[in-house]
Amino acid sequence: GESVGLHLPTLSVQEGDNSIINCAYSNSASDYFIWYKQESGKGPQFIIDIRSNMDKRQGQRVTVLLNKTVKHLSLQIAATQPGDSAVYFCAENKSNDYKLSFGAGTTVTVRA
Amino acid sequence: EAQVTQNPRYLITVTGKKLTVTCSQNMNHEYMSWYRQDPGLGLRQIYYSMNVEVTDKGDVPEGYKVSRKEKRNFPLILESPSPNQTSLYFCASRRAGGIPFQYNEQFFGPGTRLTVL
Numbered sequence: 296g297e298s299v300g301l302h303l304p305t306l307s308v309q310e311g312d313n314s315i316i317n318c319a320y321s322n323s324a325s326d327y328f329i330w331y332k333q334e335s336g337k338g339p340q341f342i343i344d345i346r347s348n349m350d351k352r353q354g355q356r357v358t359v360l361l362n363k364t365v366k367h368l369s370l371q372i373a374a375t376q377p378g379d380s381a382v383y384f385c386a387e388n389k390s391n392d393y394k395l396s397f398g399a400g401t402t403v404t405v406r407a
Numbered sequence: 408e409a410q411v412t413q414n415p416r417y418l419i420t421v422t423g424k425k426l427t428v429t430c431s432q433n434m435n436h437e438y439m440s441w442y443r444q445d446p447g448l449g450l451r452q453i454y455y456s457m458n459v460e461v462t463d464k465g466d467v468p469e470g471y472k473v474s475r476k477e478k479r480n481f482p483l484i485l486e487s488p489s490p491n492q493t494s495l496y497f498c499a500s501r502r503a504g505g506i507p508f509q510y511n512e513q514f515f516g517p518g519t520r521l522t523v524l
Contacts, residue, residue: 336517337517337518338516340515341514344510388510393440394452395513
């Protein structure tokens with residue numbers, strides 16, 4: 296079946312470095328791809344989304360890249376901080392459907 | 408403050424004892440959904456509701472029931488819980504409709520950790 300998945304379950308990053316979290320998806324019919332951040336003991340929180348007709352979108356310290364040719368999505372976090380330690384999920388959505396399909400998540404740990 | 412609330416946050420119960428996890432949102436969202444989160448599997452949708460009295464199955468509905476009698480509330484019911492329903496549960500809500508081609512953010516509650524012995 297079609298699914299959204301992440302390349303690596305864990306990522307360790309030195310504080311101040313840039314982080315890159317990857318996600319592979321298989322549903323080429325999705326219209327939106329979304330990144331969520333889940334801190335320990337909390338529910339997922341929206342970070343940024345990107346439409347399928349875009350290649351790149353930037354937010355505050357975050358950039359999402361979409362490569363539809365290879366069905367790859369990535370989240371880049373600039374100058375990673377201790378508060379960025381969390382589990383990051385990618386998700387996909389179609390415009391005519393309110394359901395989000397989530398990947399398994401990547402746990403990011405920031406080293407001081 | 409705009410939020411999704413869930414209760415209880417933690418629950419330990421025994422096999423077969425009916426339980427209800429409540430969910431409430433104060434954003435007047437039409438769409439509400441329940442997910443379960445298990446290690447290595449991400450979030451999987453259990454049930455969802457497009458509006459009052461409109462509910463439908465998600466990917467893993469077996470053993471669960473829901474109801475949507477009011478727009479703000481979407482309780483999750485386990486009629487006869489089993490150990491394989493031990494999990495972390497999240498309720499979420501989202502505005503339906505709106506600006507075409509604009510993603511409507513889905514808001515999540517803080518989660519309910521359920522253990523079924």
